[in-house]
Amino acid sequence: MVSILSCIVIGLASQQARIARAQDVITSDDYFYGQSPPVYPSPNGTGLGNWADAYIKARNFVSQLTLEEKVNLTGGVSETSTSCSGSIAAIPRLNFPGMCLSDAGNGVRSTDFVSGWPSGLSVGASWNRDLAHARAAGMTSEFRRKGVNIALGPVVGPLGRVAMGGRNWEVGFSNDPYLCGALAYETVVGMQSTGVTASVKHYIANEQETNRNPEASVGAVSSNVDDKTMHELYLWPFQDAILAGAGNIMCSYNRLNNSHGCANSKSLNGILKTELGFQGFVVSDWGAQHAGVATAQAGLDMVMPRGSAFWGNNLTLAVKNGSLSETRVDDMTTRRIIAMWYQFGQDDAFPEPGVGMPSELSSPHEVVIGTNSSYKRVLFDGAVEGHVLLKNKDNALPLKTPRIVSLFGYSAKAPDRYTTDENIGNEALAPEDISIMETKSNIISQYASNGTIISGGGSGANQFPYMSSPFEALSQRAYEDGSFLYWDFHSSNPTVNAQSDACIVDGNVYATEGQDRPGLHDDFTDGLILNVASVCANTIVVFQNAGVRLVDQFIDHPNVTALIFGHVPGQDSGRALISILYGDSNPSGKLPYSVPKNESDYAGLDTPDQPEGIFVKFPQSNFSEGVYIDYRALDAKNITPRYEFGFGLSYTTFSFSDIKTTLSNSSTAAYPTQPIAVGGQKDLWDILATVTATVTNIGEITGAEVAQLYVGIPGGPARQLRGFEKATIQPGASVTVSFSLTRRDLSTWDVVAQKWLLQRGTYEIHVGSSSRNLPLTTTLQL
Structure with missing residues (x-):
């Protein structure tokens, strides 16, 4: 029998060989790849730039705290009166009210009277800096009214390396670091203009949901990234967000070069706090801390959600027995956490933490209105500009007062009901999260058969005030024009009225946190499109898509005259779509990613890496392609995409x-x-x-x-x-x-x-x- 030690030695040798091969492909860089060099100590914040006054105030505040009170600021507490994703306890004797941290992807989560905003992918498809800024300001105006100090977004990691990534819809806008970074910059500035702190996540190289967290028999996947690729690709949008003044960075679940993201001294101490001069604080993703003193020394400043087994009393004990210097705890609190509170004016007339976040929406509660009517136009424009017109044969669009319109597809209607799903969270979820989960065993469908989607699933989704579905919006337009409307939301081979002036087939692409997508197209929807197109000479295909979607099974059919990617446009989805279809709005969206012709064009980057062989307990994901993802890779390999990065038609x-x-x-x-x-x-x-x-x-x-x-x-x-x-x-x-x-x-x-x-x-x-x-x-x- 081979000993465990022998297996480990063999495994490490194999790992080093794989790393060496990958380095031969990408770079001569041997600075680090597959291993993370130590960088200690964690540098103290100094109050660079416009942080100076906040640091002075913070030092005065923290000088009045006991060690135990300082430690309490570094960890979440159990809190039952609000639905904040995480809470920091109050210190009444110093009039510190505590803090509320809350999700964030397309609006305030787990509460009522807030908006369902266009998601990150739709913002990326807009290619509009001004709109990104306005959306951010409008969205966080609702966070502020609800008493949220820190909005857990924007997401700029994953960047979209893995085409099937479950959170690509939520992400920092694009697979390209420049576009992602430019929109992240405007988003951070817009968010923090309201006094709410942006938490830029997930730092860093968090590119797949599969094995993102350690489980009983499998550790968290290690993203093995060379230094050059790190800076030129994955760090780029984070750097833009920090330049914009972001007050918080959330470290990720995955390991980076075999060191957990929230315990990686190179990325936190060396890059973030030294090279980039970051003055705010680092918070763990929920449950992403896996060590105690080691994470503090590596640069983690706050742990969430609550009751850390590693910090709390253990952190106090570590200071008292000399395992951790009190200077490090002072940096967590004085120079970073409390400085952030002062930096964004949260000490002055900021709402009580979680005031509009009741713990039980089903019970009677005081209503705090978060929605801001002055941003209605931003919500609508964001939905419109996130749509991308990809095909428009013989000017099939815009429609011009058609006599008969036929509408097909499961995604044209609103979902049937609200529900809860234990795989995503025990809360009232948005309708787009309904009926997606085929079972309770973490198996998801490629599409949401129960109705249209306006966001993906997981912590990025929220409970919006209403949903404008394509069917409802089209019904209103048919009323105004005197058109006759046929519809069938369920049949795979529907009866098509041969006299239809236009046949619209509406499908979707679902994705959710915690799971990567099972594919990049589905045969049911492709078959539905082909069945309609076999009868209808003017077949217009629409997707509400939470990620890239392959279209080559139907796109060359002569009766498929138009194709629109609607992305995940928020509550005004249907109204925006009909405005484009009828020419009230001229489409201006562009693809923030490439659409290849088939899966093989991704050269292995369509699917997430899985543990294999000796590494079943230590899954490795070698980013051996370097900076060559998306259009960079297609250009390098001379592969012609179906629709290239940046493409989008207009009228x-x-x-x-x-x-x-x-x-x-x-x-x-x-x-x-x-x-x-x-x-x-x-x-x-x-x-x-x-x-x-x-x-x-x-x-x-x-x-x-x-x-x-x-x-x-x-x-x-x-x-x-x-x-x-x-x-x-x-x-x-x-x-x-x-x-x-x-x-x-x-x-x-x-x-x-x-x-x-x-x-x-x-x-x-x-x-x-x-x-x-x-x-x-x-x-x-x-």
Whole structure:
């Protein structure tokens, strides 16, 4: 019999061999990959930038606390009067009311009288910075009214490496780090403008739900990422969020290079708190702490949800017996947790924590209205701009007062009921979470057969005030136009009225936290589409999709005239869809990911990694593709997607012309030289070049175009997004769009110098309407 020790030795040797092979593929970087180097001690916050006053106030506050009171600030408490996801206890003698932390993905969770906002994926499809900012401000205005100090979002990890990822709908907007980071920046600024703190999550490389948490026989999956890939891909949007002033970072469930995310001293102490100058505090994901003193030393500042077996009295004891310095506890509280409270003005006229978060919605309770009518237009515009028109054969859309419209598909109607599901949480869930779970054994369908979805499932979903379904909105339009409407929500091969002017088939793509998707298409919905198209010459396909959806089984059918990806648009879903179908709104959304032709185009990145062989107890996920995910990978392998990243049609047409580049007077030294500020070295954000181009609406109606800038950095991917501008343009008019390129935008990460390197050479510059439609090309010489 082989001994356990021998198995471990063999396993480690095999692991090192796999890591070595992966390194040969991606980089010569041996700084770390599969192992996480130690970085100690945890650096103290210093009050960089505009945090200085908050730190002064926090030091004065914490100087009055006992050790036990300090420790109490670092861990959640059991709290039964509110439905806050987590709570920090009050300190009445110092008039500290405590804190409420609450989920967050598309609105305040576990309460009433709040809105169901467009989810992160819809925001990404809008490619609209202003809309991202307005959505964030509107959403957190509701959090504030409900007494939530910290909104547990936005999500910028997962980035979308795994196409079947269960939380890709909730995420930071896009598979591309630049687009994700730009919208995360606006989201953080918008959220915190209301005094509510943004909790940017899940830090870091949390790219699959499968084995994200340790179980009885299987540990948490280890995301093994080299240093270059970490900085150029997965860290990028977190860095933008920190630059925006984010007050909180949530560490993730997965392991990073075989160290748990909430105990990884390299990522927390070394990167987050040192390299990026982060001044706020780090909170664990719920139940993601797996050690005591070690996590404190590694940079964790607060543990959630409650009653940590590792901290509490044990943390007090650790200080008293010398295992942990009180200076570290002071940094958790003085320099980080309480400083955050002051930084966002939560000491001044902020609502009582959890005041609008009753623990039992079914019982009589005092109602606190969270909804803000001034943001109704933002809710609607967010839903509209998150729709992407992908096919429009012979101008099938917009519809023009059709006589007969036929509507098919399970996703056209509202779900039948609210319910609860123990796999997601014992609470009244939004209708989109109904009837998705086929059993109570964590097996999910690829689609929600019970009705339309306006978000995915899990902690990102909330209980919205109403739902506008496609059927209800279409019924209203038929009434106004005097059209005749047929419908069938259940049949796989419905009877189709041959005189229909248009046949709309509405399906969906469901995804939920805790489980990755079982596939990227389903035969039932594809068969339904083909059955309708075999009879109806004008078949319009719509998906409410919580992730990428393959379409090649039906897209080339001659009677499939139009395709729309509606994503997960929130409570105004139906109204937004009908507005687009009938031309009241001109579609302007663009894909925030690529749509390949089949699963094999993903080269293994469609499915989550599973434990195998000797690693069944220590599952490894080697990110051996490096930075080559999504369009970068397709470009590198010369694979033509069905619809490329950044693609989306309009009811009008645009042209591009007159590209120009201008170099600034900023230093072009190889490495940044200025000191660390919040977000990294200050001169990373120096503008080194500006690119301008002209966009003209050559069509007949007003529309919005997203002009996109891609850069070919020497030695890197052929094209990387480095700018975008969305402009609404009248027919016949032109606008000049301008893109500012910073030092970071034009740099690569040097793993030896541990700095961003600005290379000498020729940079290819491309401008156009998608990653593969780039009519304007020039060069930039550095």
